[in-house]
Amino acid sequence: MRRRVVWGLGMGLVCGLIAASVPFWPVRQPYDHKAAEQRFANQNSKLVERGKYLAVMADCAACHQSPDGAPYAGGLGLETPFGTIYGSNITPDKQAGIGKYSSSDFYHALTDGIRPDGAFLYPAMPFISYHDMSQADSDAIFAYLNTQQAVVRKVPPNTLPFPFNQRWALAYWRLVNPPIRLKGDPTALAGAYIADVLGHCQECHTPRNFMGGLVQSRAYQGASLGRITAPSLTPKALADRGWTSEDIQSFLKKGMAPQGTMTLEMYPVLMHSSQYMQDADIAALEVYLTKGRLPQSSARTAAEPDQRxxxxxxxxxxxxxxxxxxxxxxxxxxxxxxxxxxxxxxxxxxxxxxxxxxxxxxxxxxxxxxxxxxxxxxxxxxxxxxxxxxxxxxxxxxxxxxxxxxxxxxxxxxxxx
CATH class of the missing domain: 1.10.760.10 (Cytochrome c-like domain)
Known part of the structure; x- marks a missing residue:
């Protein structure tokens, strides 16, 4: 009897946590189906082109391409401390991809981390960062993806040991790991929207807790990525390492700066995303990260050898x-x-x-x-x-x-x- 009571209490706690995850997740305006209908009814090349650029800024291809390079076909493995998670197929194939998704389904998967069948997505998908993405931007990306070639490719199953292979347990994870929220009107926060939402820069450059959630109180203070580290991007850290505004913009746009070249985990960012960003967006991203505290440029001269x-x-x-x-x-x-x-x-x-x-x-x-x-x-x-x-x-x-x-x-x- 005692075991039954303990078991019942345990199951009750689990069910309570699952039920509680919904009200604790930040509430937004519901999906505006009327606006979406008008948007897609008037779908034209401008909407698709806008979606293509947003997909570039969001660096979708870096995780969702196939191992042989097929765009958005999925299958690349992301090694995490909890096991390997494979990027999904987001081509418009109706069986292996997102061909059966509505624009609302896509929006909730992208920004809430919830599949159309109600299952939670693993936070390897950066919905924690994408949470404040506008519906208009999500719809534009969806429109663009639906113009891509449908690829019939099933991705490998995730290789996660118990209990990490239990998606329902993510209900508790979501309770204690809230999404990143923009502070203010997104239209007036271009740099923040690019860095924190579309670019999901905190996913690598902000430390994580023991559950793999972002420690948002330490935003951009650098983080371990296993064998390597993502350096701190705080204004002080950048200044201490000799970066200027000009250096950062060159690094993002060209992959090169006096302080080094894009390598390791940043190289795919250059290949799929940052080199294609508009100069104004690069500048807004840099100003947001540095808070305008770095010099515009530096009168560097060739290093002179000294006794050391x-x-x-x-x-x-x-x-x-x-x-x-x-x-x-x-x-x-x-x-x-x-x-x-x-x-x-x-x-x-x-x-x-x-x-x-x-x-x-x-x-x-x-x-x-x-x-x-x-x-x-x-x-x-x-x-x-x-x-x-x-x-x-x-x-x-x-x-x-x-x-x-x-x-x-x-x-x-x-x-x-």
């Missing part, structure tokens, strides 16, 4: 041996070949994981905007010992990042697995 830069050390020896040929004797870099390291963000971060990852694994050739190409960098996983890599990392961090030279060979060994 020519001090002999084990790390310096490794750098001269395997890095200087491309990155320059004193880390000044070579245009069109390799970025400068003496002002590179990866050497300045307190977390060394990005620098270690690139040295260990290398970087594939990068095709940037405007036809610019940065050559491939080999990884040194086997060419250098873990101690040599540690010495190299310590040298670069100390000389060019003002960071402590405290990386050990054991940390390098862990990063290699």
């Amino acid at each position: 830069a020519i001090t002999q050390s084990a790390g310096r020896d490794v750098y001269i041996s395997v890095c200087a040929g491309c990155h320059g004797l004193n880390g000044e870099g070579k245009p069109h070949i390799a970025p400068a390291m003496n002002i590179n963000t990866s050497a300045m971060l307190a977390d060394p994981s990005n620098l270690i990852h690139v040295i260990v694994n290398g970087v594939a050739e990068q095709k940037m905007a405007d036809g610019e190409v940065m050559q491939a960098m080999p990884g040194f996983r086997t060419a250098l010992s873990t101690q040599q890599i540690a010495d190299l990392v310590n040298y670069m961090r100390k000389e060019w990042g003002d960071q402590p030279a405290d990386i050990t060979s054991m940390e390098i060994e862990r990063a290699q697995h």
Whole structure:
């Protein structure tokens, strides 16, 4: 009897949590079907073109393309601490894609994380960020997606262990992880709408709690992405690393700035999204992130070697041996070949994981905007010992990042697995 009571109480609590998730989720105006009917009745090339641009700003292709590159056909795996989640097929195929969705179904999936059958979407889909997307913008994206080729491709099932494979449990997750809300009129908050909603930048650059929810009180303070880290984008952090407004806009538009090039998780952002954004939207995004506190530009000159830069050390020896040929004797870099390291963000971060990852694994050739190409960098996983890599990392961090030279060979060994 006691077990039945405990079981009943437990089930009651679960049911209560599920029921409670709806009123606790922020309430908006209901979907305006009349406005949607008028919008789609007057559907024209302008609506579809607007939807195409919004899909670019929202970077839909980065997660929803297929492994072989088919647009929006799904199947790319996203590794999370809880298992692997596969991007869905969002082509207009009626069986494998969203061909049976209404515009209202699409809007609720995009902004509320709820499928037409009522099941919760996993927050790998950034509905936490998309929550304040306007219905007009959602409808435009839906109109654009419905002009794409329908692809009959079923994506692999998610590989999530129990209890993470129980979608109903997301009811509790939603109780304690509310969506990002814009503070004010979205039409007057262009930069915030681009960064926090469409661009969903906080999904990578804001720390997460133990449940994988965004810690919104620490917005843009940087976050671990597993083997690498997304750096802080606060105005102070950007200023401390020497970024200017001009640098940030160049980085987003061209994938290149004096502080480095777009690599790792940011490279798909350039490929599918930021290089195609209008200059005015890039500028609005930059002003929102920096709060207008950075200088417009910097009168930089080529780095002059000083006594520290020519001090002999084990790390310096490794750098001269395997890095200087491309990155320059004193880390000044070579245009069109390799970025400068003496002002590179990866050497300045307190977390060394990005620098270690690139040295260990290398970087594939990068095709940037405007036809610019940065050559491939080999990884040194086997060419250098873990101690040599540690010495190299310590040298670069100390000389060019003002960071402590405290990386050990054991940390390098862990990063290699």
